[in-house]
Amino acid sequence: MDKITLSRMQFFGNHGVFPEENKLGQRFYVDVELVLPLDKPGRSDALEDTVNYGEVFFRVKDIVEGKTFKLIEALAENIASELLHHYTSINEVTVRVIKPHPPFAVLFDGVTVEINRKQA
Template sequence: MDKIVMSAMAFFGYHGVFPEENKLGQRYIVDAELVLPLSNAGRNDDLAETINYAEAYELIKGIVEGPPFKLIEALAEKLADALLERYPELSEVAIRVTKPNPPFAIYFAGVTVEIKRRRPVEACISLGSNLGDRMDYLERAIRLLDQHPNVSVLRRSAVYETDPVGYTDQGPFLNMAVAVKTDLTAEELLAFMLETEQVLGRVREIRFGPRTLDLDLILYGKEIKGTPQLTVPHPRMGERAFVLIPLAEIVADDAVPGIDSLAERLKHLEGKDGVRIWIA
């Protein structure tokens, strides 16, 4: 990934838990890595295509030399938040804050806090269940997603009862979709989804077969990505009424890369008769 690295910026601040630190102050060293696309700036030699690091320096200086924090962890968090808020083109920031001479009786060169923060994205997840108390499995999965410290459930669709697709010798599914906000990578989010399936008793014996819970990552922002482990948007979503009908309730009509209009796609999609609104 392209990045701008601002190294060893020195400031004077008054952060710390001891009264002497707040009164006398001391020097702080800050390093910042700003992750963003830089190819256009390089090709066009144009400052408007990148971040003015002199301006970014002043933003960082104003925070480090501003009102004190007790912890440099809190100072680092504030710096990351401020940079992501000021520069929407940033996808990620890494901040290192070093206190060179902590006021302890023993000597060591310094203490450093390093954090990395990604810009949150909105992702969409399809949920399905056709074993046991189907609705309970869906609700428990949503709770587990929302309880993750890096995931927040934003919106949820209605629940639909759907005929099985592929392997048809099984009971009907309950399906729905949720939109979440997360700063996990797509791979990290998928790993947590697989873990959630296992926690709720998913056993993979027959492809497309019965399951207590099925979680599919349908969208991860506007990202288009294909690896052996993960493809987003989901490669079969455009063929599945039980995915697109709930999804259309929680995202904009033009939210899916490769599909100009969800409404138009649904007009001509086969299998809609097998997707029925479910009332408990």
């Protein structure tokens, strides 16, 4: 199946279990893979025959920057649900949320949650 992938979208959000995370916020990275047929837009060269990835970016931005979640698992689930609900041409979506600086004293580059959901 064909895919549209939006990689390393950067947003500032207030997600986390600790109150200071909700107050101060931090940067998050989000990857979204959309599985959908791209043969029709490939032939027609028409935006209305595909998913507008600029619009997808702003939908994800609204969720990451406009809501607060304790868990990045819940953030990923909300993004996947919104995209599948709004774009019925998407058969499947994979969402990766990366929290590059978790608030505890260990040395690693971050935490990533990846979920995969299919159209009902």
